Each structure stands twice: as C-alpha cells, then as structure tokens.
Amino acid sequence: MTATAMPHGAGRHAYRLIGGAGDRAVANGLSNAAWYKSPVPRSLLKALMRRGDARAAWDTLLWYLLIAGAGAIVFASLHTAWLVPALLLYSTLYAGPADSRWHEAGHATAFRTPWLNDLLYQIASFQVMRRPTVWRWSHARHHTDTLITGRDPEIQVQLPIRPLVVIADFFGLTLAPSEFAKMLVNASGRMIAEEATFIPASEWPRVIREARLWLAAHVAVVAAAVAIGSWLPLLMIGPLPSICGAWLYNFFGITQHACLPENVLDHRLNSRTVLMNPVSRFLYWNMNYHVEHHMYPLVPYHALPALHDAVKADCPPPSPSLWASYREVISALRRQWRDPGYAVVRPLPARDSDLKTRIDHAALG
Amino acid sequence: MPRWVEAVPFASLEEEEPVRFDHEGRSYVLVRTGGRVYALDGLCTHEAADLSEGLVNGHVLECPKHSGRFDVRDGRALRVPARVGLRTYETKTEGGLVYIDIEHGA
Secondary structure, three states, rough: EEEEOOOOOOOOOHHOOOOHHHHHHHOOOOOOOOOOOOOHHHHHHHHHHHOOHHHHHHHHHHHHHHHHHHHHHHOOOOOOOOHHHHHHHHHHHHHHHHHHHHHHHHHHOOOOHHHHHHHHHHHHHHHHHHOOHHHHHHHHHHHHHHOOOOOOOOOOOOOOOOOOHHHHHOOOOOOOHHHHHHHHHOOOOOOHHHHHHOOHHHHHHHHHHHHHHHHHHHHHHHHHHHHHHHOHHHOOHHHHHHHHHHHHHHHHHHHOOOOOOEEEOHHHOOEEOOOHHHHHHHOOOOOOOOHHHHHHHOOOOOHHHHHHHHHHHHOOOOOOOHHHHHHHHHHHHHHHOOOOOOEEOOOOOOOHOOOOOOEEOOOHH | OOOOEEEEEHOOOOOOEEEEEEEOEEEEEEEEOOOEEEEEEEEEEOOOOOOHHHHEEEEEOOOOOOEEEOOOOOEEEOOOOOOOOOOEOEEEEEEEEEEEEEOOOO
C-alpha cells in the first residue's frame, strides 16, 4: 500500500516552523488534534503507567559501568593501534544509549523520583548534545504534532530526500555541530527564531543559562586537554564522542518514522514498531515499541513490551527485526528519492478498514 | 454563594484514580487521594489534554500527554510543559454523593 507523503513541489521549506506548512496545518485542524488510541483497559493501563526507581537505577548504573569499562580500554590502548577502535567503542556507549536515556528521562518515566529523571536528563542531554530545555519543548511539540509538516521540529528524514544529508545525519555529522553553534547563539543571550516558536518566553532565560553552563563545560574540557597536554579529554567528553557515537542511536532511531506518511492523525500509520533483541532493547530502552510509546507516553520503557502485547491486535504487524525494517526503509528512501510523493503505509487491522483516518494534504498545499 | 453540583457517587472514586465530570460545557477532574476528594479543572493548561486519562501519585496529578504535573491540593503546576496551574474547587460528600462548588474555583 502506498500513500502520498507530500505533494510534488511542496519542498523542504514546508518543514520550516516559520513560513512553512505549519499555519495551514493549524488552520486545517492538524495541530493539537485528537489522535487515534488503541483501546487498553484502564486498570491495565494504570498498572503499566506505574513507575519505580530500581529498574532505571540498575540500567543506568550498568550503562555507566559499560562507559567506564570502555574508557579503561581506551587508556589501556594508548599509543597502540587499538586506540581508534577503543575510542569508537567508548563513543558508541557514551552517545548511543544517551539518546534513549535523554528521551525517557524527558518524559519523566524512567524513574519514580522526579529529581533522578531531571539529573539523568541533564547528563544524557550533554552526552547526546541536545540543549536540554530546547529539546524538552521540541519533543513536547513532536508528541503533539507528530510528523505534521511545518509543526514537528523533529522530522528526521525530510522530503525531497537529499541522500548526502541523510547519510551525514545518520553518522552524527549534522546534529552535534548544529547544536554547538546554536549553543553559542544561546550563550550570547539570543534565541533561535524557529525554536522561539515552540518554547514559551518564560523558559528562554533557562535556555540561555544552560547554554552558558554548557559553554563553560566545553571550555573546561579544552583547558584540561591543554593542561595535561593530551587530546584525550576532547576525545572522551563533548562533541567528538557525541558525533562518533551517534550512529548507534540513528541506527535504531531512523526506523521510528522514516518513510511513513506525514499529516496523519494515527500513530499506527506514522510510527514504526520494530522487534529487537534484548541487547538492542537495553541500549535503546525499548523505544523500538514506538507506536505504543506515542499512543501512551506515560508508560515507562520497561512496560512497553507489555503494552505492545495489549495493543498489537489493533496495530499493523511490527517489523519483525531491524533487518526487516531497514529493508523497508532503504527501499522506500530510494523510491522517495525519485518520487517525494511516496510513503509506506502500514496495513491496519481489517476491522479498521472503515476507520476514518485522516490523511490531509491541505496543510502542504 | 456556593453553587454545589452533584458530580459522582463517592463509591465510584477509587483511590488515586482520576475521574472526569462534565457540566455545562466544562470538564472537571475528581481525584480521591489521602482520604480526601479534590476537584480541579479537567483539561491540562498546556494543551488541554484530558487529565482524567492521566496518573495520580499521592497528591500529584500527571497529564497523560506530556507529563505536566499538578498538585491536586491547590492546582499548582509542578512540572513543565504545564506552567499555569489548574483551578481547584471545593468538594463535599453527602448521602454517598460528591458535590463540587463550581462557582468558586480558586
């Protein structure tokens, strides 16, 4: 099945939050709209939404032990040919899982104790290089207006496809440099105009304060490198490990929404659930259950497999593996390169054949 | 003058389970927790999500959409993206029914 992702000629400018397709989306009722939710008995949902501290504390401790172990390997590999793969391993563990930890803590679903979520959010944000307050509001908008063109600031694969941009983004060559530059702008006391559209003015001082703290942290890392006469601090903290480890979270994350239709009000159609092995699910904190997460964002990561079981009969079949999802995504990307109007449409259960799922292109006109 | 409106049977309120009540075009949420019943505006001040679909933990009511949090005792916003508090309403229980004073929201 196929559907039109965007009309020909709409162009990448449609994704701009200022002057893009957002105003039309608002006018057509696509913003802050009512989204389809698969029914889940309230008692079950309530049980799934409950959170604790122990599971996330253990997972977080294990993650930082892995980072520390990789750091030890880096030190043991100094002045050897193993240093480069050791640094790649370290960076992958430093930045790869930081994306899902940033995400889960941002939803305040990792821990029951609020300050633990806030602490993990701040640290993981630095590791993955996402300015904390900016991305907190960006992600709130992503959940309100998921893949609504001109409204969602987190549409990763934009149409028409630019292959080099997709590849550069996959390998982290766009996010960290862009975030670093924007941090400098914020640290100078200014907001990025597009970001100011989704961040309330009352939060701007926080954005600027955080940017200055981050800048001080980066300066401290450079100072440490100079003081000890080594590149190592720069290779282990800051933009470089963020870039070098980004491939992992993009490897998982691109499957979330890539090549699925924009401007539909049903997460079963614009999000993808992918079945993964336990190691990947640990590294990605179960964000592979992405349809489920978008439907019920209060459900903690460790309860998403159970939520998946509860709603799967009402959802398209999940991708059975990362391999299968990549076959679909790469094939669709190639087709979208030639035809920006193409999108993958995941089949809904038969009983939904008469469901009035709205696919509205008017916002893009 | 208070304007008491019959809302729901007390027995229908489970501990820490938010319940929606609509009256005259407005939505309210009732929360029974810590031995008391609280009534607040029923839609999140951030993006008007239905708070009765959220989660109650002690005196904290959490929005189901973006995890904005409110103190059910005074309606204070505790966590962004909720920044504006909810109006709260007096409640009373008589004859097994919960009433709320919709005239005097605080």
